[in-house]
Amino acid sequence: xxxxxxxxxxxxxxxxxxxxxxxxxxxxxxxxxxxxxxxxxxxxxxxxxxxxxxxxxxxxxxxxxxxxxxxxxxxxxxxxxxxxxxxxxxxxxxxxxxxxxxxxxxxxxxxxxxxxxxxxxxxxxxxxxxxxxxxxxxxxxxxxxxxxxxxxxxxxxxxxxxxxxxxxxxxxxxxxxxxxxxxxxxxxxxxxxxxxxxxxxxxxxxxxxxxxxxxxxxxxxxxxxxxxxxxxxxxxxxxxxxxxxxxxxxxxxxxxxxxxxxxxxxxxxxxxxxxxxxxxxxxxxxxxxxxxxxxxxxxxxxxx
Amino acid sequence: xxxxxxxxxxxxxxxxxxxxxxxxxxxxxxxxxxxxxxxxxxxxxxxxxxxxxxxxxxxxxxxxxxxxxxxxxxxxxxxxxxxxxxxxxxxxxxxxxxxxxxxxxxxxxxxxxxxxxxxxxxxxxxxxxxxxxxxxxxxxxxxxxxxxxxxxxxxxxxxxxxxxxxxxxxxxxxxxxxxxxxxxxxxxxxxxxxxxxxxxxxxxxxxxxxxxxxxxxxxxxxxxxxxxxxxxxxxxxxxxxxxxxxxxxxxxxxxxxxxxxxxxxxxxxxxxxxxxxx
Numbered sequence: 001x002x003x004x005x006x007x008x009x010x011x012x013x014x015x016x017x018x019x020x021x022x023x024x025x026x027x028x029x030x031x032x033x034x035x036x037x038x039x040x041x042x043x044x045x046x047x048x049x050x051x052x053x054x055x056x057x058x059x060x061x062x063x064x065x066x067x068x069x070x071x072x073x074x075x076x077x078x079x080x081x082x083x084x085x086x087x088x089x090x091x092x093x094x095x096x097x098x099x100x101x102x103x104x105x106x107x108x109x110x111x112x113x114x115x116x117x118x119x120x121x122x123x124x125x126x127x128x129x130x131x132x133x134x135x136x137x138x139x140x141x142x143x144x145x146x147x148x149x150x151x152x153x154x155x156x157x158x159x160x161x162x163x164x165x166x167x168x169x170x171x172x173x174x175x176x177x178x179x180x181x182x183x184x185x186x187x188x189x190x191x192x193x194x195x196x197x198x199x200x201x202x203x204x205x206x207x208x209x210x211x212x213x214x215x216x217x218x219x220x221x222x223x224x225x226x227x228x229x230x231x232x233x234x235x236x237x238x239x240x241x242x243x244x245x246x247x248x249x250x251x252x253x254x255x256x257x258x259x260x261x262x263x264x265x266x267x268x269x270x271x272x273x274x275x276x277x278x279x280x281x282x283x284x285x286x287x288x289x290x291x292x293x294x295x296x297x298x299x300x301x302x303x304x
Numbered sequence: 305x306x307x308x309x310x311x312x313x314x315x316x317x318x319x320x321x322x323x324x325x326x327x328x329x330x331x332x333x334x335x336x337x338x339x340x341x342x343x344x345x346x347x348x349x350x351x352x353x354x355x356x357x358x359x360x361x362x363x364x365x366x367x368x369x370x371x372x373x374x375x376x377x378x379x380x381x382x383x384x385x386x387x388x389x390x391x392x393x394x395x396x397x398x399x400x401x402x403x404x405x406x407x408x409x410x411x412x413x414x415x416x417x418x419x420x421x422x423x424x425x426x427x428x429x430x431x432x433x434x435x436x437x438x439x440x441x442x443x444x445x446x447x448x449x450x451x452x453x454x455x456x457x458x459x460x461x462x463x464x465x466x467x468x469x470x471x472x473x474x475x476x477x478x479x480x481x482x483x484x485x486x487x488x489x490x491x492x493x494x495x496x497x498x499x500x501x502x503x504x505x506x507x508x509x510x511x512x513x514x515x516x517x518x519x520x521x522x523x524x525x526x527x528x529x530x531x532x533x534x535x536x537x538x539x540x541x542x543x544x545x546x547x548x549x550x551x552x553x554x555x556x557x558x559x560x561x562x563x564x565x566x567x568x569x570x571x572x573x574x575x576x577x578x579x580x581x582x
Binding site for chain 2: 123191195237247273293
């Protein structure tokens with residue numbers, strides 16, 4: 001079976017591609033970025049998903065399945081152009097799947113879709129609407145891309161489409177939103193708040209994506225690993241020193257005083273939890289994670 | 305969070321150990337309850353519960369020792385001392401300790417410190433999705449259907465009841481959970497509020513700021529009466545018309561009114577413990 005992966009050169013793209021090979025899939029990748037150490041078995045086309053050369057890959061290879069991971073966060077891509085990458089990229093992906101006979105599509109999205117607020121419940125289910133795009137505009141394009149991808153569930157019912165909302169990944173690669181936040185020896189937190197953080201080992205996340213493909217899932221699914229852990233506990237377990245900063249100082253000092261470059265809306269994600277219910281995914285696939293909460297953090301801490 | 309501040313009381317530690325909760329490798333339950341923080345916090349609270357205040361608890365056997373249920377009672381006394389005392393009775397006095405999840409007002413989680421403590425103690429903003437999930441997970445909920453209108457009662461009205469919301473009843477019907485009514489007496493004596501400053505409250509992000517007889521918001525040592533009544537079971541789906549649900553809510557309200565009345569009579573020594581009808 002031939003699988004096309006967009007955004008293959010990213011951390012999760014690479015891990016997923018390698019797992020697909022292990023499981024005996026034929027893998028073709030598209031990415032604007034290079035992947036120098038890619039195994040020979042993977043055919044990598046350096047192209048933008050929105051441009052003609054990417055369409056040619058669909059046309060000439062006629063993949064049976066496709067995985068869309070070419071969406072970017074504000075941490076990676078700061079210009080307003082991000083909206084075009086995320087939305088036009090997702091549209092191109094879905095169009096090409098439909099035009100070139102792809103039978104299965106997997107959209108890899110994020111659990112931050114649900115947003116963080118003082119009154120949001122723990123364990124969001126897939127039917128809940130995104131509640132905080134207005135307080136965190138930098139996430140709005142990802143929320144829209146998620147909803148847009150889900151529209152192909154009724155637009156093209158003949159394609160088995162899985163929209164995955166995966167929690168933060170953590171692991172030895174030290175890539176991803178949570179890893180970047182934990183990068184330094186001292187990690188700031190908002191004084192008086194300590195939200196639960198939901199995370200999964202990056203290998204487990206890649207395995208979950210392959211599992212979604214293997215089960216021909218059709219629908220929207222939250223994907224999580226072990227049960228969530230308070231941010232301060234994660235920081236300490238990762239060998240970092242937590243530093244409590246009052247919310248007002250935090251807001252003023254973003255990008256300065258050693259505080260991370262974050263949009264103001266991100267502060268809510270450091271005050272309130274985003275925790276998802278992934279029962280539907282587990283029931284449909286019998287998926288289980290391999291790394292528990294401590295092993296996951298340890299793999300991040302001990303990586304060089 | 306309180307490691308250097310609060311010492312552990314071994315008796316409290318044993319009770320926390322006996323709770324029907326599953327903790328992961330970091331000592332955190334799936335809803336974020338931190339075993340270590342809970343033990344230290346309850347150790348300190350036990351002193352307040354037993355010595356600063358004194359709570360005469362009756363009918364504790366009416367609370368299910370396992371499985372889902374909703375404790376429903378009256379609010380009074382400016383701030384939710386009653387909620388804390390109910391917590392105390394369930395954690396420190398019940399034969400088999402339980403940690404009730406109070407459905408608290410949204411403003412509490414907007415406050416630094418309060419948010420952190422409440423999150424680690426399993427106290428969440430009263431959101432129907434959250435409540436439904438906890439009941440289905442066989443947890444015990446604590447609800448004050450009067451909400452902030454209840455704590456806002458001035459001392460002279462402490463034993464009265466104001467309008468009840470219907471959310472708790474719809475949840476009970478939908479999840480087939482027993483409702484355990486309770487009456488709490490003495491809230492108006494601990495913190496005799498004479499006025500509520502709504503304007504100042506708006507400025508601070510709280511519903512109101514209560515002013516007591518002695519101005520400050522410090523409760524005086526008080527003996528409370530807490531009476532749990534027999535569990536009430538209602539049949540339905542939770543999607544009935546308002547009139548139907550309101551009639552059920554009124555039955556619970558009447559029961560609570562009766563428990564408060566008996567509690568008041570006990571307090572005034574007009575009846576003895578043997579005469580209680582719980």
